[in-house]
Amino acid sequence: EPEVTQTPSHQVTQMGQEVILRCVPISNHLYFYWYRQILGQKVEFLVSFYNNEISEKSEIFDDQFSVERPDGSNFTLKIRSTKLEDSAMYFCASSLRGAGDTEAFFGQGTRLTVV
Amino acid sequence: QQPVQSPQAVILREGEDAVINCSSSKALYSVHWYRQKHGEAPVFLMILLKGGEQKGHDKISASFNEKKQQSSLYLTASQLSYSGTYFCGTRGGSNYKLTFGKGTLLTVNP
Numbered sequence: 001e002p003e004v005t006q007t008p009s010h011q012v013t014q015m016g017q018e019v020i021l022r023c024v025p026i027s028n029h030l031y032f033y034w035y036r037q038i039l040g041q042k043v044e045f046l047v048s049f050y051n052n053e054i055s056e057k058s059e060i061f062d063d064q065f066s067v068e069r070p071d072g073s074n075f076t077l078k079i080r081s082t083k084l085e086d087s088a089m090y091f092c093a094s095s096l097r098g099a100g101d102t103e104a105f106f107g108q109g110t111r112l113t114v115v
Numbered sequence: 116q117q118p119v120q121s122p123q124a125v126i127l128r129e130g131e132d133a134v135i136n137c138s139s140s141k142a143l144y145s146v147h148w149y150r151q152k153h154g155e156a157p158v159f160l161m162i163l164l165k166g167g168e169q170k171g172h173d174k175i176s177a178s179f180n181e182k183k184q185q186s187s188l189y190l191t192a193s194q195l196s197y198s199g200t201y202f203c204g205t206r207g208g209s210n211y212k213l214t215f216g217k218g219t220l221l222t223v224n225p
Contacts, residue, residue: 031211033211033212036156041217042117042202042203042215042216042217042218043151043157043204044215045212045213045214045215046175048211048212050211056211056212057209058212069167076117091156091157098211101162101164102147102162103147103159103162104159104213105159106149106156106158106159107156108155109155109156
């Protein structure tokens with residue numbers, strides 16, 4: 001069964017450093033997303049991406065964050081100058097379409113710990 | 116604006132039923148239900164579209180009342196494997212993002 005894969009599963013970084021979280025969406029999917037979940041809290045939308053550009057982003061997704069699809073398979077989230085409050089589980093998701101009737105498949109997540 | 120889920124937590128014995136509710140103050144195009152086990156990714160359960168439809172998957176079913184902007188998830192004859200946090204995610208008609216509620220922690224005991 002096709003799945004969304006994320007690497008690394010756990011990343012520890014020092015405050016102020018840059019991190020890149022990587023995702024390989026399901027191969028025929030066209031819409032890609034990043035979500036964040038702080039420990040014990042709800043899943044929060046960060047950004048959606050379609051046709052090589054951001055289609056929607058939340059208030060959380062400020063200039064510290066950027067996304068890229070550097071090749072035909074990877075989808076990355078870059079966090080510049082990490083802060084302690086960036087510590088969270090980051091989930092990548094993908095869907096075949098962007099319409100509201102389409103399910104999004106989530107990866108297993110990357111646990112980011114900023115120390 | 117995030118949907119509101121109730122209850123926040125529920126504890127069941129195996130075989131009992133539960134209802135989890137999700138409501139929104141905004142007009143909804145669809146409601147998505149996910150289950151997340153501790154330390155794992157959310158797993159898709161079902162989508163309900165406006166039109167007041169109901170759906171079922173094994174012993175888990177859901178309804179969507181478009182007029183009331185509410186959805187309910189019904190778990191019947193619960194199994195131990197149903198334990199986890201259930202999130203409803205809502206989508207308006209003109210955006211891509213899913214806005215999740217705070218979740219309902221369901222614990223099924225033997």
